[in-house]
Amino acid sequence: MAHLPLDRQLLNACAALLLLLSFAMLSQRRIVSLVNLLAVQGAVLATATLLLAWRTGEAHLYLSAALTLTLKVLFLPWLLHRLIRRLGVYWDTEPLLNISGTMLSGILIVVFAFGLAQPITHLASTATRDAIGIAIGVVLLAFLMMITRRKAMSQVVGFLSMENGLFFGAMSATYGMPMVVELGVALDLLVAVLVLGVFFFQIREQFDSLDLHHLERLRERS
Amino acid sequence: MIELAFLLAIPAAGALALALWGAKHHAPELNSAFSLGTFIAACALTARVIREGPLVLWHEQFLIDPFNVFLVTLTAFIGLTTSLFSRPYMRVEIAHGRVTSGRLRLYHSMYQLFMLTMLIALATNNMGLLWVAMEGATLSTVLLVTLYRTPQSLEAGWKYFILCGVGIAQALFGTILLYVAAERVLGAQGVTALLWTHLNAVKSQLEPTVLSLAFVFLLVGYGTKVGLAPLHSWLPDAHAEGPTPISAVLSGLLLNVALYAVVRCKVLVEGSLHSALPARMLMGFGLLSVVLAAFLLFRQRDIKRLFAYSSIEHMGIAAFGFGLSSPVATFAALLHMTVHSLTKSAIFFAAGHAAQKAGSQLMDDIRGLITLSPTVGWGLMLGALAILGLPPFGVFASEFLLLTTAMREQPWSIPILLIALGVAFAAIFGRVQPMVFGDTQARRLPHAPALLPVFAHLAIVLMLGVYIPPYLAEWYRTAAQLIGGS
Numbered sequence: 281m282a283h284l285p286l287d288r289q290l291l292n293a294c295a296a297l298l299l300l301l302s303f304a305m306l307s308q309r310r311i312v313s314l315v316n317l318l319a320v321q322g323a324v325l326a327t328a329t330l331l332l333a334w335r336t337g338e339a340h341l342y343l344s345a346a347l348t349l350t351l352k353v354l355f356l357p358w359l360l361h362r363l364i365r366r367l368g369v370y371w372d373t374e375p376l377l378n379i380s381g382t383m384l385s386g387i388l389i390v391v392f393a394f395g396l397a398q399p400i401t402h403l404a405s406t407a408t409r410d411a412i413g414i415a416i417g418v419v420l421l422a423f424l425m426m427i428t429r430r431k432a433m434s435q436v437v438g439f440l441s442m443e444n445g446l447f448f449g450a451m452s453a454t455y456g457m458p459m460v461v462e463l464g465v466a467l468d469l470l471v472a473v474l475v476l477g478v479f480f481f482q483i484r485e486q487f488d489s490l491d492l493h494h495l496e497r498l499r500e501r502s
Numbered sequence: 503m504i505e506l507a508f509l510l511a512i513p514a515a516g517a518l519a520l521a522l523w524g525a526k527h528h529a530p531e532l533n534s535a536f537s538l539g540t541f542i543a544a545c546a547l548t549a550r551v552i553r554e555g556p557l558v559l560w561h562e563q564f565l566i567d568p569f570n571v572f573l574v575t576l577t578a579f580i581g582l583t584t585s586l587f588s589r590p591y592m593r594v595e596i597a598h599g600r601v602t603s604g605r606l607r608l609y610h611s612m613y614q615l616f617m618l619t620m621l622i623a624l625a626t627n628n629m630g631l632l633w634v635a636m637e638g639a640t641l642s643t644v645l646l647v648t649l650y651r652t653p654q655s656l657e658a659g660w661k662y663f664i665l666c667g668v669g670i671a672q673a674l675f676g677t678i679l680l681y682v683a684a685e686r687v688l689g690a691q692g693v694t695a696l697l698w699t700h701l702n703a704v705k706s707q708l709e710p711t712v713l714s715l716a717f718v719f720l721l722v723g724y725g726t727k728v729g730l731a732p733l734h735s736w737l738p739d740a741h742a743e744g745p746t747p748i749s750a751v752l753s754g755l756l757l758n759v760a761l762y763a764v765v766r767c768k769v770l771v772e773g774s775l776h777s778a779l780p781a782r783m784l785m786g787f788g789l790l791s792v793v794l795a796a797f798l799l800f801r802q803r804d805i806k807r808l809f810a811y812s813s814i815e816h817m818g819i820a821a822f823g824f825g826l827s828s829p830v831a832t833f834a835a836l837l838h839m840t841v842h843s844l845t846k847s848a849i850f851f852a853a854g855h856a857a858q859k860a861g862s863q864l865m866d867d868i869r870g871l872i873t874l875s876p877t878v879g880w881g882l883m884l885g886a887l888a889i890l891g892l893p894p895f896g897v898f899a900s901e902f903l904l905l906t907t908a909m910r911e912q913p914w915s916i917p918i919l920l921i922a923l924g925v926a927f928a929a930i931f932g933r934v935q936p937m938v939f940g941d942t943q944a945r946r947l948p949h950a951p952a953l954l955p956v957f958a959h960l961a962i963v964l965m966l967g968v969y970i971p972p973y974l975a976e977w978y979r980t981a982a983q984l985i986g987g988s
Binding site for chain 1: 563628630631633634637638641644645648651652653656659660663664667668671674675677678679681682683685686695696709711712715
């Protein structure tokens, strides 16, 4: 294999780190650590964006790196930590599928993701196109996490991690979406987390807990 | 141009103003006034489109063409009538102590915000902005579904948030894929690569494999919001547990706009693929929704859940119509979207008043509407007959047109559709009849119900059943050519 230039090696390292962090989240049951992992994932994403911006010299990538840094590394984790403290939720209960089972299905999912990425990888003309498979992997792993966790807070971390994956996908396939769209997505994300914060308080007020098994009463009432 | 500015600025200003004064005594009237302003702006915009033809505005970010112009007007109209209905409805809710004044403020402000996101989603030319607006629509209604803070409503709200959130994330991925494919053709760092008009112009050059993958994600993503089975499970819960005006706008507007998004994507993908894959997928999802919803209708005991399932059924019919892809079927599907919105919101208005009178949403507790309040009773009865597709209402016209086209093009689907429609008829009629004509001893409400919206909607549906205004027919036809392709 030919030698890759240093910046591409670094970018690939970032991609690998993202995937690794997704697996780490999948196995983590302490909610505080989960939020920290999410922040680290955001930081890796911001680094990757910055590297790419430096490499391609595109101004809007610098902007989007700054956006990622403020929103996903600083603001959202801070907000989530605050929520955790005020709501007193520190541990998730045993997930629906045990950790080793989740990890194994995670590996299968990543293999599937690389298969799915094939046609896109062929089409994309960016230097980072090898990372598209990883981006899809991150999205699907986050999806798996949302399915298997019971606490509302872990589901939200899954949701945000899914967004990280989507963002990384957009970046590696096309060097990012147009700025209008990126700003809109960031705004939606911000509002989503604020709405969720309100929502958590409503749920706790009603049930004295953030465990979602309380939310299983609405069946077909026949 | 000025009309569009007003169309978007009025609800935005309304959201701000009502965030400040939404709990005042006259807030419901203020809400209606803003909605009226939006409707007038929509009418002015429509008049301009009639005069000058399709418009592309503001650096091509916005587009008004025959496909969305009538949906914009419809959205603004139902926004207005729902705000009229919500005036006495929310006052009664306050009198019954289910809503505090702080929550009323939230309700009014979010109502206007929701209208804004719907109108942006319809009018934008940018597929990315469309996504942003659709997500905004979910976010602005989540807290409205949980307005009563009951355990059931919280559960419904959570389900709504997570399912639509995940769904919409899929749609974002689909949009990214679309962008990847488009950037290769349109290039130039993507200034134009997400604009629908540009995409439509070069659709035959877009890479088919990536676009078919994109369509799967877009259909699943926006399809979740349309309530297509098997992604529908948030819909009945959110409709049943939120306040009735919200059920009316969710059913009458949000589902339509989501279906609109799917169809916009379908046009692009079909142009690139030259195969029937998108059409087949729409037909499959549509038919599954019709059948599943029809059979689930029988099991419902809650009046709002009953009509929520009926919405799934009708969205299935419309999706099936778009899937048939012939101009006539597309025409029928567009008509169906229009009349379904009008009829279903009218039914929710009547059902809301009926549930308030009975003090319960369970259909076994609602009896004798005809003696209690003849207008509510007749409103519900006529609405139910209209939605069941009885002539001379508009739903009959659209379903008839659709079935005859399906008979020619996909004959295998006819028995399935007819059985489902028959089952739905039996289920809904059997439920509505005792509610309207049974015995009762309920009491009067502190505020007189607003029945003008119910009968206004039903009158329009009746009119569309016997006579479609020429420019409306012309839009449907042009839009059908645009969508049906070939």
